[in-house]
Amino acid sequence: MSFDILPQTVTLLGVGMLVLFIFMGLLFVLIHLFVFVARKFTKKPA
Amino acid sequence: MLDVILEFFSNGLLALGWQQFMMFAIGGVLIWLAIAKDYEPMLLLPIGFGAILVNLPLEVVWQHDGIDGALKILFDAGIMTEIFPLLIFVAVGAMIDFRPLFQRPWMMFFGAAAHFGIFFTIILAGILGFDLKEAACIGIIGAADGPTTIYITSRFAQHLMGPITVVAYSYMSLVPIIQPPVVLALTTKKERLIRMEAIDHDIPSIVVISFPILVTILASLLVPIAAPLIGFLMFGNLIRECGVLEKLSRTAQNELSNLVTLLLGITVGASMRAEYFLQFSTLYIMFLGMVAFVVNSAFGVFFAKILNLFMRKKMNPMIGACGISAFPMSSRVIQKMALKDDPSNIILMHAVSANVSGQIGSVVAGGLVLALVPVLLQAL
Numbered sequence: 001m002s003f004d005i006l007p008q009t010v011t012l013l014g015v016g017m018l019v020l021f022i023f024m025g026l027l028f029v030l031i032h033l034f035v036f037v038a039r040k041f042t043k044k045p046a
Numbered sequence: 047m048l049d050v051i052l053e054f055f056s057n058g059l060l061a062l063g064w065q066q067f068m069m070f071a072i073g074g075v076l077i078w079l080a081i082a083k084d085y086e087p088m089l090l091l092p093i094g095f096g097a098i099l100v101n102l103p104l105e106v107v108w109q110h111d112g113i114d115g116a117l118k119i120l121f122d123a124g125i126m127t128e129i130f131p132l133l134i135f136v137a138v139g140a141m142i143d144f145r146p147l148f149q150r151p152w153m154m155f156f157g158a159a160a161h162f163g164i165f166f167t168i169i170l171a172g173i174l175g176f177d178l179k180e181a182a183c184i185g186i187i188g189a190a191d192g193p194t195t196i197y198i199t200s201r202f203a204q205h206l207m208g209p210i211t212v213v214a215y216s217y218m219s220l221v222p223i224i225q226p227p228v229v230l231a232l233t234t235k236k237e238r239l240i241r242m243e244a245i246d247h248d249i250p251s252i253v254v255i256s257f258p259i260l261v262t263i264l265a266s267l268l269v270p271i272a273a274p275l276i277g278f279l280m281f282g283n284l285i286r287e288c289g290v291l292e293k294l295s296r297t298a299q300n301e302l303s304n305l306v307t308l309l310l311g312i313t314v315g316a317s318m319r320a321e322y323f324l325q326f327s328t329l330y331i332m333f334l335g336m337v338a339f340v341v342n343s344a345f346g347v348f349f350a351k352i353l354n355l356f357m358r359k360k361m362n363p364m365i366g367a368c369g370i371s372a373f374p375m376s377s378r379v380i381q382k383m384a385l386k387d388d389p390s391n392i393i394l395m396h397a398v399s400a401n402v403s404g405q406i407g408s409v410v411a412g413g414l415v416l417a418l419v420p421v422l423l424q425a426l
Contacts, residue, residue, distance in 0.1 A: 002173060008423070009165075009172040012165055016164075017158070017161075020414065026264060034253050035148060
């Protein structure tokens with residue numbers, strides 16, 4: 001058992017999960033926005 | 047004269063020890079799993095044979111008399127340069143259809159939640175005595191993403207390439223066995239019976255074509271070091287979706303994928319030399335790899351349950367387990383579980399959406415590990 005690198009690994013968990021959620025959140029917003037805009041400017045077939 | 051000839055032929059025999067026989071047995075088990083049990087045969091069979099090849103007397107296929115053998119040349123050219131995993135990413139990208147995810151963008155978050163196990167396992171590996179770089183490579187097994195695992199291990203802990211890759215691909219093939227008990231333990235029958243509304247609206251092609259380009263730019267802005275990983279994945283997807291490169295798309299999905307898989311498998315097998323593989327650390331890696339898979343699946347389910355507390359229309363929490371990168375195996379497993387409780391409950395496309403987001407999540411998580419580990423090593 002070794003707790004020497006615990007501060008690093010716990011920091012990695014915190015920062016890693018935070019950035020991962022932020023990235024996925026950005027993609028979530030981006031997809032919503034993009035689909036909305038694309039629909040608005042795409043002509044619907046008659 | 048006879049003595050010289052006898053010595054020449056006994057050289058090979060004398061070079062064999064119990065370790066080599068042990069590795070032959072391990073290689074044999076991998077080949078057996080591939081053929082008899084159909085567990086990731088495209089990878090486990092070449093890996094198993096590569097393990098036998100590299101442990102043959104005098105290691106001629108690796109290095110002999112100072113001259114590099116064929117497998118070492120392939121290893122240096124394909125794994126050390128990270129070319130093989132990146133080419134696999136092109137093939138994987140060409141196989142992914144992101145449309146189900148565009149129809150259900152909220153599923154994106156499962157691709158993040160179901161990667162908690164990676165970081166949790168890194169903590170556990172650190173406690174068990176692995177250094178930060180080794181722990182990071184072990185944790186990434188939980189991403190269920192072979193190329194990312196190989197990519198990171200080739201950078202951080204080449205001496206663990208053999209055990210980590212074998213464990214990663216073995217557990218990936220065992221997703222249908224690992225995930226159901228975890229999901230069953232964390233959900234009630236009532237939750238598993240939850241039906242989810244079918245969503246099937248058209249996605250404009252401009253969205254589908256622009257997505258890989260935008261994701262590449264966004265990911266590279268946030269985690270620059272992840273650019274090769276996400277870039278090659280999205281390049282494959284762009285070839286698929288652009289609509290004018292049908293031939294290249296088919297080549298990436300079939301010929302390129304098959305050829306690189308073949309070379310990758312036997313080359314990874316060649317990293318299973320007895321002196322590196324037959325260590326206690328291999329047992330730890332097997333244990334930690336399992337922990338990573340289980341925690342990832344469990345956290346995905348937990349996340350879905352937490353979201354259900356706030357949602358008017360409840361979602362089937364089993365979907366959360368699909369946030370890992372094992373595509374499409376994980377979504378099939380979850381659909382099968384849903385059908386077991388209710389033969390008319392179709393949640394496949396929701397599961398596929400979460401699974402596809404897991405593909406993106408695993409690559410970004412890999413990039414984050416690549417970026418953060420050196421920083422943490424310097425800072426703390």
